[in-house]
Amino acid sequence: MPTYWAQPPENSACSPWLLGDSSRLRYSSLRAFACVFDIRGLNFMSLRFSLPCAGVLALALAAVAPAQRPAPAAHPAPAPLQRVRHSAYPVRPSADPAVVAHGKQIFETNCAFCHGEDARGGETGPNLVRSQIVLDDQNGEKIGVVVHNGRPNLGMPKFSLSDQDIAAVATFLHAQPLSDRGAPTQLDILVGNAEAGKAYFNGAGKCSSCHSATGDLAGVGAKYDPKTIQNFIVSGGRGRRFGPRAGAAPKIPPTTVTVTLASGQKVGGILNHLTAFVVALTQPDGTYRSFLRHGNLPKIEVHDPLQAHTEMLPHWKDTDIHNLTSYLVTLK
Amino acid sequence: MKKTIQLLLALSFCLLPATVSGQGLDPASILKASGNSWPTYAGDYSQRRFSPLTQLNTTTVHNLTLAWIGHLSAGPGGFGYPTITGGVAANPVTIPGSSEGEPHVSGSILEVNGILYISSPDNAWAMDAHDGTVLWHYFWKSRGATHIGNRGLALYHNWLYLETPDDVLVSLDARTGKERWHRDISDFDEQYFSTAAPVVVGNHVLVGTGDDLDAPGFVQSFDPETGALQWKFYTVPMTKDDPAAKTWSSLDAARHGGAMVWMPGSYDPETHLYIFGTGNPIPAYTDATRGHLPDLYTCSVVAVNVDTGKLAWYYQTSPDDTHDWDSTQAPVLFDGTFHGKPRKLVAQASRNGYFFVLDRVTGQHLLTSKFSGAANWAKEIDASGAVVREPSKDSTVAGSLVSPDNGGATNWPPPTYDPQTGLFYVVLRENYSEYYLTTKNPRLMVGLGGKEEDGVGTLGTSIAAIDYKTGKLAWKYRFPNINGGWGFSGLLTTAGHLLFANDTAGSLVAYDAANARPLWHARIGAPTNAAETYMLDGKQYVLVAVGPSIFAFSLQ
Numbered sequence: 001m002p003t004y005w006a007q008p009p010e011n012s013a014c015s016p017w018l019l020g021d022s023s024r025l026r027y028s029s030l031r032a033f034a035c036v037f038d039i040r041g042l043n044f045m046s047l048r049f050s051l052p053c054a055g056v057l058a059l060a061l062a063a064v065a066p067a068q069r070p071a072p073a074a075h076p077a078p079a080p081l082q083r084v085r086h087s088a089y090p091v092r093p094s095a096d097p098a099v100v101a102h103g104k105q106i107f108e109t110n111c112a113f114c115h116g117e118d119a120r121g122g123e124t125g126p127n128l129v130r131s132q133i134v135l136d137d138q139n140g141e142k143i144g145v146v147v148h149n150g151r152p153n154l155g156m157p158k159f160s161l162s163d164q165d166i167a168a169v170a171t172f173l174h175a176q177p178l179s180d181r182g183a184p185t186q187l188d189i190l191v192g193n194a195e196a197g198k199a200y201f202n203g204a205g206k207c208s209s210c211h212s213a214t215g216d217l218a219g220v221g222a223k224y225d226p227k228t229i230q231n232f233i234v235s236g237g238r239g240r241r242f243g244p245r246a247g248a249a250p251k252i253p254p255t256t257v258t259v260t261l262a263s264g265q266k267v268g269g270i271l272n273h274l275t276a277f278v279v280a281l282t283q284p285d286g287t288y289r290s291f292l293r294h295g296n297l298p299k300i301e302v303h304d305p306l307q308a309h310t311e312m313l314p315h316w317k318d319t320d321i322h323n324l325t326s327y328l329v330t331l332k
Numbered sequence: 333m334k335k336t337i338q339l340l341l342a343l344s345f346c347l348l349p350a351t352v353s354g355q356g357l358d359p360a361s362i363l364k365a366s367g368n369s370w371p372t373y374a375g376d377y378s379q380r381r382f383s384p385l386t387q388l389n390t391t392t393v394h395n396l397t398l399a400w401i402g403h404l405s406a407g408p409g410g411f412g413y414p415t416i417t418g419g420v421a422a423n424p425v426t427i428p429g430s431s432e433g434e435p436h437v438s439g440s441i442l443e444v445n446g447i448l449y450i451s452s453p454d455n456a457w458a459m460d461a462h463d464g465t466v467l468w469h470y471f472w473k474s475r476g477a478t479h480i481g482n483r484g485l486a487l488y489h490n491w492l493y494l495e496t497p498d499d500v501l502v503s504l505d506a507r508t509g510k511e512r513w514h515r516d517i518s519d520f521d522e523q524y525f526s527t528a529a530p531v532v533v534g535n536h537v538l539v540g541t542g543d544d545l546d547a548p549g550f551v552q553s554f555d556p557e558t559g560a561l562q563w564k565f566y567t568v569p570m571t572k573d574d575p576a577a578k579t580w581s582s583l584d585a586a587r588h589g590g591a592m593v594w595m596p597g598s599y600d601p602e603t604h605l606y607i608f609g610t611g612n613p614i615p616a617y618t619d620a621t622r623g624h625l626p627d628l629y630t631c632s633v634v635a636v637n638v639d640t641g642k643l644a645w646y647y648q649t650s651p652d653d654t655h656d657w658d659s660t661q662a663p664v665l666f667d668g669t670f671h672g673k674p675r676k677l678v679a680q681a682s683r684n685g686y687f688f689v690l691d692r693v694t695g696q697h698l699l700t701s702k703f704s705g706a707a708n709w710a711k712e713i714d715a716s717g718a719v720v721r722e723p724s725k726d727s728t729v730a731g732s733l734v735s736p737d738n739g740g741a742t743n744w745p746p747p748t749y750d751p752q753t754g755l756f757y758v759v760l761r762e763n764y765s766e767y768y769l770t771t772k773n774p775r776l777m778v779g780l781g782g783k784e785e786d787g788v789g790t791l792g793t794s795i796a797a798i799d800y801k802t803g804k805l806a807w808k809y810r811f812p813n814i815n816g817g818w819g820f821s822g823l824l825t826t827a828g829h830l831l832f833a834n835d836t837a838g839s840l841v842a843y844d845a846a847n848a849r850p851l852w853h854a855r856i857g858a859p860t861n862a863a864e865t866y867m868l869d870g871k872q873y874v875l876v877a878v879g880p881s882i883f884a885f886s887l888q
Contacts (some may be wrong), residue, residue, distance in 0.1 A: 116775075118775060118776075120775045120776075121584065121775075126584050127584065127588075129778070130546060130588060130778065132522070135521070135522075136521070177776070177778075178545065178778055178779070178781075179545060179778040179779040179780060179781035180770065180771075180776070180781040180782065181544075181779060181780045181781045182780070182781075182783075182784065182785075183770060183781075183784065184770070184784050185729075185768045185769070185770035185784045186770070187729050187768075187769070187770065187771075187772070188729075189729060189730050189731055189768065190730070191729070191730040192730070227731070227768070227786075230731055230766065231766055231786050231788050234733060234764070234766065234788040234789060235787075235788040235789050236789075238789075239786060239787065239788060240786060255814060255815075271814060271815065272815065273813075273814065273815040273837075274812060274813060274814040274815065275811075275812065275813050275835065275837035275838070275839070276811070276812055276813075276835060276837070276839075276841070276850055276853075277837075277839065277850075277853060277855070302814065304814075309789065310789055310790075310791070313706070313733075313735070313764050313789050313790075313791060314705070314706060314708070314791070316733050318724065318728075318730070318731070318732055318733055321731070321733060322730050322731070
């Protein structure tokens with residue numbers, strides 16, 4: 001995993017998403033690829049025509065081990081960095097909902113005026129959810145001291161609440177979430193205009209030059225949830241899938257490469273990996289080939305079917321993405 | 333005869349290393365760092381990570397070869413070398429890579445007098461630089477907290493200093509690994525966690541810390557002998573009368589405002605200023621509760637007097653940040669020419685994709701430029717050189733396509749400044765994410781909550797070579813990897829015209845610093861720290877960590 005993660009944003013998170021080059025975003029190493037054309041003819045356009053056979057191939061490929069990148073011989077991948085995901089802290093035993101409700105009632109009656117209905121601060125009272133006293137408190141014993149004595153110099157009066165009531169308030173406060181760091185959104189993300197999205201799809205966006213609402217994208221609105229669709233619009237289909245309709249990974253044709261050796265012989269296939277020093281591929285017959293690179297030799301041509309998506313990254317307008325999403329979700 | 337003896341005596345003193353009789357590290361010698369050793373986090377106080385050594389150069393580097401590999405294990409022991417255990421945990425937590433298993437070395441390794449001093453979260457080792465033999469090992473039993481990394485040790489005479497994730501500063505005897513004392517750095521219960529490398533300046537041990545929730549940031553100076561606290565500088569206003577208090581919506585917001593100092597700073601001996609970067613404001617992804625206000629001193633380059641801890645100057649690189657993009661990256665000190673005049677400079681390539689050059693004596697702003705071509709979150713650079721964000725590129729309910737991603741255009745891995753080329757080199761990541769706001773109630777956004785982020789593409793990882801005089805890229809070398817990318821780590825340049833980097837595909841590479849032409853490489857697995865170099869027995873060594881293994885290269 002990337003070492004840059006280390007300082008999660010020294011803080012950032014434990015996020016399950018991958019922060020790194022998309023070349024490392026390996027979601028499904030099983031890639032149902034288009035019918036096997038001549039390597040040179042395999043391009044984005046062919047995706048549209050190849051999907052019928054992709055289904056057959058997918059079945060065939062499912063039985064075949066996916067082309068895996070061989071483990072590096074020199075040293076195994078470094079141990080993943082600790083990405084401890086924090087839950088609300090400190091750890092509390094789960095609260096009795098009846099006690100929480102009772103505590104909430106007492107809080108709203110006596111405390112919310114100054115500390116806010118949600119206890120996160122009001123006009124004159126600070127955020128109690130973040131209060132050190134509340135965090136250190138176990139069962140109302142620390143909170144009770146403040147409640148019974150007030151804070152006269154800060155304008156807080158005394159309250160003669162019973163210990164039991166204070167314990168209920170404590171339980172209510174302790175039950176308030178501290179931070180939901182990185183949790184997926186549950187909100188409705190659709191804000192765009194489907195008609196505008198359709199016009200963009202067929203017009204300025206040039207999506208229709210490779211995609212078809214009745215072809216490869218038919219039914220996409222039923223297969224994936226809106227956030228997945230939106231992310232795929234940008235990524236080209238790579239990335240996590242979300243929600244109850246997680247669906248199968250989209251069929252993305254693999255990146256291919258042709259290597260021209262010094263003899264003039266061409267070797268081609270699915271790219272396994274490429275660095276400044278090595279190019280490795282799997283030939284159509286399944287043979288793994290790899291070649292050392294020295295500067296610009298041997299000559300290499302890489303074809304990434306998602307190139308257009310990558311090139312679009314600096315040019316997107318969020319409104320166009322939102323409109324496209326609203327359009328694609330209608331393709332049921 | 334007398335003259336000959338005098339001459340011989342004079343010559344023999346010249347040959348002595350800067351430290352006296354090979355015992356420990358005189359902190360004064362760090363001021364004159366010769367490149368022969370690696371006595372502090374960045375090799376020297378400037379953080380240029382530019383070595384004056386020339387034995388390895390564009391002509392000889394192709395003969396660089398493996399000298400040895402050292403192996404480290406983490407946890408309480410049984411490794412064939414003495415392990416000393418410390419810790420204040422009543423119920424120590426089991427943490428793979430820390431209390432057991434393979435440690436992950438991502439920090440700097442000190443080299444002094446033929447001994448390497450290495451650390452990882454909760455662990456420290458001494459290793460023989462001749463052959464990788466581990467001499468001793470110290471293990472700290474942890475109470476928990478985020479174990480994301482440790483940036484290295486500091487050395488003062490024969491005493492080492494280690495920051496633990498659970499917020500304790502431990503001082504060890506460098507000769508034996510025995511603990512001398514330990515002191516609290518920050519409050520473990522407030523979700524602080526400490527990863528920084530301490531920095532020794534004279535009789536100060538400068539210690540930073542970090543936090544994941546919403547506590548105030550600060551940097552502290554401890555006495556190296558006793559561990560007594562000398563001063564503490566808060567990076568957010570803690571009292572109403574603080575001049576920075578009006579840059580927050582309320583004092584309560586400021587006191588929960590972050591601005592963590594989780595990376596080591598630089599030191600300017602001419603001005604006695606300790607110069608460091610500060611982290612993001614909290615809550616990270618909305619400014620609704622902290623105000624549409626600058627939030628000083630978050631996301632700033634800050635200079636304090638090393639003896640008093642008093643603020644000398646600051647420059648805020650990213651006012652009112654809403655993307656968790658710290659400005660803690662190395663503030664690199666160098667002398668240069670600006671607008672035709674010689675100036676004393678400090679430069680930072682920040683996580684948010686922008687590059688800043690300041691006068692390091694006064695803090696005067698000189699230049700701001702965008703070093704990440706992909707960065708798309710800002711409206712403009714204002715008259716003061718501050719980057720003004722475009723609110724539509726905040727996290728939104730409908731999703732915003734933003735670059736950089738959370739990890740940033742760059743992050744903790746160090747940059748380097750090469751005075752021979754005049755270029756500031758930094759590893760640049762041009763990743764894009766969809767940023768989704770997960771709640772419409774900003775009051776529920778505490779700490780780093782309230783945002784979901786999904787990676788959706790990248791324009792790759794590169795070495796960016798920035799001309800500090802203009803802020804423009806002299807060139808950008810994109811690592812050509814496909815399906816081979818691993819994490820990036822930091823950079824090193826040398827007077828032999830070399831630039832050492834992790835190529836993010838499992839190799840340590842020596843590039844021609846002028847043009848990033850690869851001259852030598854070794855596919856050893858992903859380097860996890862920045863390469864370092866020093867002289868030992870007349871040979872120049874290059875040292876790098878790959879997880880739990882330490883690789884040393886030299887000419888044979």
